[in-house]
Amino acid sequence: MQDRRRWESPFASLLRNGSLVWELSKREVLGRYRGASFGLAWSVISPFMMLCIYAFAFGTIMKSRWPHEAGGDHSYAAILFTGLIVHGFFAECVSRATTLVVGNPNFVKRVVFPLDVLPWPMMFSALFHAFMNVVVLALLMLALEHRLHLTLLLLPLILVPLMLLTMGMCWFLASVGVYFRDISQVMPVFMTAMLFLSSAIIPVSILPKNLQTLFNLNPLTFFIDEARVVVLMGEAPNWGALALATVTGLLVAWLGHAWFVMTQRGFADVL
Numbered sequence: 692m693q694d695r696r697r698w699e700s701p702f703a704s705l706l707r708n709g710s711l712v713w714e715l716s717k718r719e720v721l722g723r724y725r726g727a728s729f730g731l732a733w734s735v736i737s738p739f740m741m742l743c744i745y746a747f748a749f750g751t752i753m754k755s756r757w758p759h760e761a762g763g764d765h766s767y768a769a770i771l772f773t774g775l776i777v778h779g780f781f782a783e784c785v786s787r788a789t790t791l792v793v794g795n796p797n798f799v800k801r802v803v804f805p806l807d808v809l810p811w812p813m814m815f816s817a818l819f820h821a822f823m824n825v826v827v828l829a830l831l832m833l834a835l836e837h838r839l840h841l842t843l844l845l846l847p848l849i850l851v852p853l854m855l856l857t858m859g860m861c862w863f864l865a866s867v868g869v870y871f872r873d874i875s876q877v878m879p880v881f882m883t884a885m886l887f888l889s890s891a892i893i894p895v896s897i898l899p900k901n902l903q904t905l906f907n908l909n910p911l912t913f914f915i916d917e918a919r920v921v922v923l924m925g926e927a928p929n930w931g932a933l934a935l936a937t938v939t940g941l942l943v944a945w946l947g948h949a950w951f952v953m954t955q956r957g958f959a960d961v962l
Contacts, residue, residue, distance in 0.1 A: 701948035715812035734823040774891030782882040783817040788861035789868035789875040810861040840925030855940030859947030
C-alpha cells in the first residue's frame with residue numbers, strides 16, 4: 692500500500708486529513724505567541740520591527756539606494772521589505788523542515804498517524820505570517836506613497852508556485868533530517884546565502900554578468916522580482932514564466948512527497 696501512496700498526489704493526504712491539518716495549523720500559530728502579553732499582535736509588531744531594522748541598517752547606515760532603472764522610484768523600505776517577505780516565507784518553512792519529524796517522535800510511533808501531513812501546518816503558519824507581513828507592507832506603502840495598486844491582489848498567484856516548491860523541499864528535508872541530523876546545523880547558513888544571493892538586497896541588473904547568472908539560479912530571485920512587479924509597479928506578472936514555475940513547483944512537490952513516503956518506513960527505527 693505504501694508503494695501505491697508513494698506516487699499519489701501530494702495533496703491527497705491534505706484532503707483526507709483536512710480537519711487534522713487545520714487543528715495543527717492553529718496550534719502552530721497560537722503556540723508561537725502563547726504566554727506573550729500582546730499575543731497575536733506580535734505577528735504585526737515583529738515584521739514592523741524587522742522592517743525598521745533593515746531599513747535603518749541598509750538605508751541609513753550603509754546608505755544603500757535602489758537604482759532608478761531597476762525600480763528605484765519607489766521607497767527603498769518597500770522594495771526591501773517585499774523581498775524579505777518572500778525570503779522569510781521560504782526560510783521559515785525550509786529551516787524548520789529538517790527537524791519536523793525528529794521533533795515529533797510521538798507521531799512517528801503512531802502507526803495510524805499520517806506523517807506526510809506534518810509540513811502542511813508549518814506552511815500554513817508561514818503563510819499566515821507572510822499575510823501579516825503583506826498587511827504591514829500595504830500600510831507602509833499607504834504611508835510613504837499614498838497609494839496601493841490593485842495588482843497587489845495578484846500576489847497570491849506569485850506565491851502558489853513558491854508554495855509548491857517549498858513543500859517539495861520540506862518533504863525531502865524532513866526525511867533527510869531524520870537520517871542526517873547535521874543538516875539542521877547547515878540550514879541557517881544556507882538560508883542566509885539564499886538571502887544575499889537573491890534580488891532581495893540588491894537588483895540583479897546592476898551586477899556583472901557572471902554574478903547575474905549566479906543570482907538568477909536562486910529561485911527566490913524570480914519570485915521576489917515578480918512580487919515587486921505586482922506590488923510596487925502595478926503591472927501584471929510574467930504569465931508564461933509563472934506557468935513554468937508552477938509546473939516546476941508541482942514536479943518538485945510530487946517528487947519530494949514520493950521521497951518522503953518511500954523513506955518514512957525507516958523513521959521509527961532511527962528515532
